[in-house]
Amino acid sequence: MTTFLTDADVRAVFDWREAIAALRSAYAAPPDEARFPPRTMARGEGLWLRTLSGVPGDGSPMGAKLIAASPRNRRASYLIPLFDQETVELRTLLDGNSITGFRTAATSALAADALAPVGPLRVAVIGSGFEAQHHVRALAAIRELSSVTVHSPNPASRTRFTEQLGSLGPPLHTADSASAAVEGARLVLCAARSRDESPTLREVPPGTTVVSIGSTLPEQRELDTEVIRNAELIVADMVHEVAHETGDLIAAKEAGIDFAGKLVALADVVSGRVSPPDADAVVVYKSVGSAVQDLAVAAMCARRAAELSLGTTLPVTVCPVAK
Incomplete structure (x- = not known):
């Protein structure tokens, strides 16, 4: 039955x-x-x-x-x-x-665990909806978080985010801009697109791991082309689809960025067939779902x-x- x-x-x-x-x-x-x-x-x-x-x-x-x-x-x-x-x-x-929502966040946590530096993580979150909250919960289930800072355009949404995750454990903060949220973070969770599909994350410092799950179609944008340019490794759950069917990578290709040599499958990272780069590198995990x-x-x-x-x-x- x-x-x-x-x-x-x-x-x-x-x-x-x-x-x-x-x-x-x-x-x-x-x-x-x-x-x-x-x-x-x-x-x-x-x-x-x-x-x-x-x-x-x-x-x-x-x-x-x-x-x-x-x-x-x-x-x-x-x-x-x-x-x-x-x-x-x-x-x-x-x-x-x-x-x-569960599988997206759980897979991102798996990728972040494999790619981010060992030890407690200072996390920045771009977006405050259920996907963003799920990602923090998933990551907290397997990694120690030293702090979480959230940015979204609506201050009330940022406050609601901290209230709903208040019992999770790590200190929770809000930021008025994405750049302020990212400052000092070792892991950036991008779980929101702008209303006009302009990138919500424009730059990250060396040593940052970026998780991007909010732009999965050609017409959607989340990451600026400079983030793709500066990444030493780009990990994808579906390599071909991430490369050819997501707005972020389409825009990077149109900008003349050759990312083919640094784009690898999540399975290769999880299995150990591909090793994460040095701790001072920018690493991007890009997900479309599978x-x-x-x-x-x-x-x-x-x-x-x-x-x-x-x-x-x-x-x-x-x-x-x-x-």
């Missing part, structure tokens, strides 16, 4: 440490485009439907994430089906809304839900047919 997990079920069973551990295991394998092909995007008038699919090599559930979005109406729906690799039965159907992340976190949530007897058994299921 098929179990359906609502968004509330997903939030009830989710655990940051277990999610990051599942992602670490998933990214230990070499990149395999046959198992995790590039995402597809169908576009209509003010609508788009994105599909991310994958077949994990460790035998864990295969599946996909479907995202139906109407940017003009500021609405989106997320659905994740998980199929048993042996029987091809539909075992779990999940509302993917919270998983999307099925590797969705399926690893969704499978973890499905397993924990089964252990806790959470979820709804559907009265019907999708039955495999002989071919």
